[in-house]
Amino acid sequence: MSIKVTVVVQKEDNWYVAKCLENSVASQGKTIEESIDNLREALELFYEDTTPENVNVPTFVTTMEVAL
Template sequence: MKTRNFTAIVYREDDMYVAECPEVGTVDQGETIEQAVANLREATKLYLAEFSLPEVTPRYITNIEVSYA
C-alpha cells in the first residue's frame, strides 16, 4: 500500500465545512473541520483505489496581499 501526502483546503460554506484535495480533485464535507477532513481522506482513498494518479510536483501554498477598490 502506498502512502502519500496531499493538500487539504478547508472552508466554511453555509452550515457545513467543505474540504478539497486539489491534486486529486476530490471534495467532501462535514459538520466540523475534522469531519470534513476525515470524509475527504476517505473519498480520496476510494478515488485512488479506482483511478491512477499521475506523478505531480508538490504544491506550495502562500498568502498574497491584493489592494482593490
C-alpha cells in the first residue's frame, strides 16, 4: 500500500527540515533530498503498526502576503 502526503521543506541553519502536514512527522538532512529520504523512513515507521486515516482528503497549499 502507498499513500500520498503533503510535505513542506524549510532550511533551518545548516539543515533542511521536511515535515508532513497530515500528521506533523518531521525529519532533517543536510540536503533537501536527504531530508525527504529521512522523512520517508520516519513515515514508514510511523505507519508501521497503524492504518492511515483520511488518505484521500485533498489538501490545498498556497502562499499569501500579509502587510506588516
